[in-house]
Amino acid sequence: MYTVVVLALDDVIVFDLATPMETLGRVRLPDGRPGYRIVVAGAEPVVDAGAVRIGVDAGLDELDRADLVVVPGRNDPARPTPPAVVEALRAAVARGTRVASICVGALILAEAGLLDGQRATTHWLATGELARRHPAVHVDADALFTDNGQILTSAGASAGLDMCLHLVERDYGVAVAADAARLAVAPLQRTGGQGQYILRNRPTYQTATLEKALNWIEENAHRPLTLADIAAAAGMSSRTLARHFHAETGQSPIQWLTGVRVRHAQELLEITDHTVDRIAAQVGFPSPSNFRTQFTQTVGVNPGAYRKTFRRSSA
Structure with missing residues (x-):
């Protein structure tokens, strides 16, 4: 069984936080055992998530025991990441722990320098900002998710579900992943990238x-x-x-x-x-x-x- 630590910071997007908890937390192996142990950790014991306040299970030291760390996005992606969180993420990667981001959580990984030289994605509304703020990152604006082996990133909302199902398939094979997809009422693999979801409105230029x-x-x-x-x-x-x-x-x-x-x-x-x-x-x-x-x-x-x-x- 893998231990998954979901990072909860102030201003966390609740949908992003819940996606790995629900998708990975409900995975069952053929013998009925759970595939993942889920722990929610944060820099503070209580997190302000807009309309709700969330109490977390553990502090940042829980990342030391994680097999996978999932970093959800925050409603304000320009909000600086607490230095202790940046250091904890860097230490996790240095230990060989897998780290995955959902939506604009990719900007947190980029802020920590973990995406430099790597292919990464984020919500289509933020791909330009990711590329502007972190030019060393190879931003793939169309990908639903990217997998560089140790570090994964996903686009917005349901793309986090796509990435989680991909992780299940990677960890336990296609049969277990297909069961997880059926439970989530979602396809195991979606057709195309996030380009099809980009807002169709005419681009505007001040020119x-x-x-x-x-x-x-x-x-x-x-x-x-x-x-x-x-x-x-x-x-x-x-x-x-x-x-x-x-x-x-x-x-x-x-x-x-x-x-x-x-x-x-x-x-x-x-x-x-x-x-x-x-x-x-x-x-x-x-x-x-x-x-x-x-x-x-x-x-x-x-x-x-x-x-x-x-x-x-x-x-």
Whole structure:
């Protein structure tokens, strides 16, 4: 049986805290024995978790006896981590203990220097902040979870469940993990990454230089556009337009155009009965096959799978 210490800090996200407790705490082996012993530990005996206050089982010295330490996120991910917690996490990793984060808990691991040089993820709303604050971390904004052997990270909310089920499979095999997944009423493995869950709203940029071009693309994305068309609408040469796009968005004009078309397609997949081929034509892709390829590369799942997941009941 593995001992799992779930770290509870002030401002902890209760969902993140409960996920490993419920998922790992209910794992049973074929002979009926529990697979994990769960201990909640913290720097203080009582934790303020917003609407509730939580009493913890143990102090930070419990990390010395852990086989796995799980670090949930906090509602304010910019809140500094207590130095004693940072040192306890570093010591745990130095002993060879596995450490896993849920949601923005990845920023706590990064603050401790435990993700430097490693592939990591976090909630899609915080991936940019993780990359900005910790440039030595290889941020994978699309991954539901990452496993570097000793250190794991997961994206937001239910991605913590995905990671926990992965840990069960790693520790006890697929049969035990499948039982845990059935108990959690969840798939053992989900299709695609968190790209399919990213908010579809149009990105906003405070840029007078590109405002005209971005608005024009938004209104004309359904047409068969070229770089020259966009440049003419923006009143720039193609070379100047490409330079401004790369500097201000990190993309080429055509990459931006593809993103707009995919975003429009997502909305149509959610609210209409139109066929995938018809939607491809409606939003401006040159062919259904090109649409499927670009959509899958951008979102992480194909259009049909996206529709099954996000189709609105009122459609």
